[in-house]
Amino acid sequence: MILEAREVGFTYPRGRAVLDGIDVGVTAGRGVALVGESGAGKTTLLRILLGLLRPTAGEVLFDGAPLRLGDRALMRRFRRGVQTVFQDPYSSLDPRQRVGRIVAEPLRSLGLDAAPERVVDALREVGLPEDVVRRYPHEFSGGQRQRIAIARAIVCRPRLLLADEPVSALDVTTRVRIVDLLAELRETRNLTVVMVTHDLAVAALLCQETVVLSEGRVVERGDTASVLGSPTHPYTRRLVASVPRLPAPASVPQSPAPGRAGPA
Numbered sequence: 001m002i003l004e005a006r007e008v009g010f011t012y013p014r015g016r017a018v019l020d021g022i023d024v025g026v027t028a029g030r031g032v033a034l035v036g037e038s039g040a041g042k043t044t045l046l047r048i049l050l051g052l053l054r055p056t057a058g059e060v061l062f063d064g065a066p067l068r069l070g071d072r073a074l075m076r077r078f079r080r081g082v083q084t085v086f087q088d089p090y091s092s093l094d095p096r097q098r099v100g101r102i103v104a105e106p107l108r109s110l111g112l113d114a115a116p117e118r119v120v121d122a123l124r125e126v127g128l129p130e131d132v133v134r135r136y137p138h139e140f141s142g143g144q145r146q147r148i149a150i151a152r153a154i155v156c157r158p159r160l161l162l163a164d165e166p167v168s169a170l171d172v173t174t175r176v177r178i179v180d181l182l183a184e185l186r187e188t189r190n191l192t193v194v195m196v197t198h199d200l201a202v203a204a205l206l207c208q209e210t211v212v213l214s215e216g217r218v219v220e221r222g223d224t225a226s227v228l229g230s231p232t233h234p235y236t237r238r239l240v241a242s243v244p245r246l247p248a249p250a251s252v253p254q255s256p257a258p259g260r261a262g263p264a
């Protein structure tokens with residue numbers, strides 16, 4: 001298992017418990033979607049899995065060993081293997097830095113070779129041309145900014161990408177293109193995707209497993225297809241029921257394979 005939350009609990013200072021007894025494991029090639037209503041604790045769990053918050057109960061294991069946030073060598077290995085993409089591509093990129101520097105940041109902070117070719121390679125993989133390295137984030141659309149954020153996340157070749165609603169700030173067309181891109185990277189880069197999402201279509205495309213949280217506890221989990229096909233928890237049922245019904249399959253053209261779309 002690459003990453004595991006074992007019996008994790010969390011309470012914000014002076015708050016009530018927002019997570020209680022959470023067990024979630026991520027194995028290579030088996031992405032996990034974290035779904036649940038607002039306030040269920042999804043973002044808090046993701047931040048704990050990212051090592052940005054220390055659980056107040058239980059532990060996080062990375063490659064089977066406890067993630068000790070004070071262990072610099074371990075955390076360096078962790079950062080190399082586990083990267084993140086945030087929801088808002090407007091606030092997640094430093095407006096004062098050129099794209100080349102932004103994308104190279106993980107390489108620099110991890111003390112890895114930050115050769116320009118590596119940055120250009122990462123940009124190319126997300127569908128952006130080489131010359132964007134000299135430009136600033138404000139010169140790009142929301143979808144392009146999210147591509148830049150994804151390039152930054154993959155530049156050090158991580159195994160795991162943890163993403164918090166990575167497409168929910170984008171318009172529908174752009175959303176589809178970014179999801180296609182993530183699906184493509186999952187194949188070409190052997191990237192396992194763990195994401196917080198409200199969008200079941202996105203969960204179904206990118207994650208084999210779905211974990212449903214409610215009030216800080218796991219209330220339902222399993223293969224995404226079976227959780228979405230026969231949901232048992234009322235929240236999951238509501239979520240599934242709220243997805244617009246598609247026309248009968250015979251009248252629907254085959255959807256293209258992931259990864260065909262051009263840059264958003």
Ligand SMILES: Nc1ncnc2c1ncn2[C@@H]1O[C@H](COP(=O)(O)OP(=O)(O)OP(=O)(O)O)[C@@H](O)[C@H]1O
Pocket residue numbers: 012013015018036037038039040041042043044045
């Ligand atoms: N910094 C904080 N201090 C105190 N309480 C917090 C803090 N951040 C979140 N909370 C509380 O913790 C609970 C879980 O929040 P969290 O953001 O993890 O939920 P979520 O499932 O991601 O919700 P959403 O889908 O709305 O983002 C909520 O009740 C929230 O108010």
